[in-house]
Amino acid sequence: MREGAVRARARPTPTPSSPPRSVLYVDIDIHHGDGVEEAFLTSNRVLTASFHKFGGGFFPGTGSVHNVGSGEGSHYALNAPLRDGITDDAYASLFVPVMDAAVAKFDPGAIVVQCGADSLAGDRLGRFNLSSTGHAAAVTHMARYGRPTLVLGGGGYKISNVARCWAGETGALLGAPMAEQLPANEYTDFYGPDYQLAVPVRERERRDGGGGGRCALDSHSSPPSPSLQSKPGLDNANSPDYLATLRTTLLKHVAAMGSAPSVAIGGERPPDAPEPEAAPLWDKGADAGDDEPPARPE
Numbered sequence: 001m002r003e004g005a006v007r008a009r010a011r012p013t014p015t016p017s018s019p020p021r022s023v024l025y026v027d028i029d030i031h032h033g034d035g036v037e038e039a040f041l042t043s044n045r046v047l048t049a050s051f052h053k054f055g056g057g058f059f060p061g062t063g064s065v066h067n068v069g070s071g072e073g074s075h076y077a078l079n080a081p082l083r084d085g086i087t088d089d090a091y092a093s094l095f096v097p098v099m100d101a102a103v104a105k106f107d108p109g110a111i112v113v114q115c116g117a118d119s120l121a122g123d124r125l126g127r128f129n130l131s132s133t134g135h136a137a138a139v140t141h142m143a144r145y146g147r148p149t150l151v152l153g154g155g156g157y158k159i160s161n162v163a164r165c166w167a168g169e170t171g172a173l174l175g176a177p178m179a180e181q182l183p184a185n186e187y188t189d190f191y192g193p194d195y196q197l198a199v200p201v202r203e204r205e206r207r208d209g210g211g212g213g214r215c216a217l218d219s220h221s222s223p224p225s226p227s228l229q230s231k232p233g234l235d236n237a238n239s240p241d242y243l244a245t246l247r248t249t250l251l252k253h254v255a256a257m258g259s260a261p262s263v264a265i266g267g268e269r270p271p272d273a274p275e276p277e278a279a280p281l282w283d284k285g286a287d288a289g290d291d292e293p294p295a296r297p298e
């Protein structure tokens with residue numbers, strides 16, 4: 001029933017009539033998007049942007065803000081090295097202006113979003129403090145640019161939160177928001193004790209019984225364990241000054257980027273290259289049914 005409801009509301013995806021001239025790849029996984037960045041490091045047709053944990057020996061150890069690509073690809077790689085505990089508001093204060101500027105300057109023909117869920121609060125490897133709301137806000141922000149957008153999964157090391165995250169984001173992208181209370185199913189036990197769709201932020205436990213916010217230890221009479229307070233990701237180590245400097249630097253990188261390429265990807269086939277065996281997917285007729293397999297050449 002749920003799947004049917006989502007399908008019923010989904011809008012048909014427009015079929016591009018020609019290959020995109022440029023692609024913006026945005027990576028919100030907590031790890032640096034090093035593989036994709038390296039693949040297109042010298043290309044000015046793929047702009048990569050990665051928002052990731054950097055420093056302290058965190059894997060893979062690449063993704064400095066000064067890494068901007070090379071050769072023709074110089075200034076077509078954006079890297080936002082972040083520290084532990086970044087919150088929804090702090091993340092948005094960097095992500096939104098940098099992406100707005102990048103899309104305005106690069107004018108991508110298509111967007112790819114890698115939605116790694118290990119940037120969520122409570123991930124077993126990640127050290128950020130994003131709620132599922134903040135994570136989804138980054139994804140839906142990219143969709144609002146109105147470009148053909150491919151949304152991918154990514155990392156994630158707390159399985160129940162990965163499922164929550166991508167289910168919620170699928171619903172948000174399809175305009176089919178889901179109920180907060182999870183329906184009973186054969187995996188219900190994984191989602192206790194609250195059985196909610198949302199992934200909340202982690203909040204610092206109180207020692208003195210004062211202060212605001214939800215306290216995980218409110219119902220306990222014993223003092224909190226010091227080890228709980230030393231867990232990574234509880235405090236936002238990204239100061240406003242640090243984020244402002246990072247934002248300024250990334251906006252300078254965007255400004256230094258050349259103009260958007262004018263020739264479509266794949267539009268420069270060498271004259272001696274063999275003819276393709278079949279029409280590319282991009283040329284598939286717009287009226288073809290979704291379930292109809294592409295015609296095979298005889």
Ligand SMILES: [Zn+2]
Nearest residue numbers: 029031118155
């Ligand atoms: Zn990851």
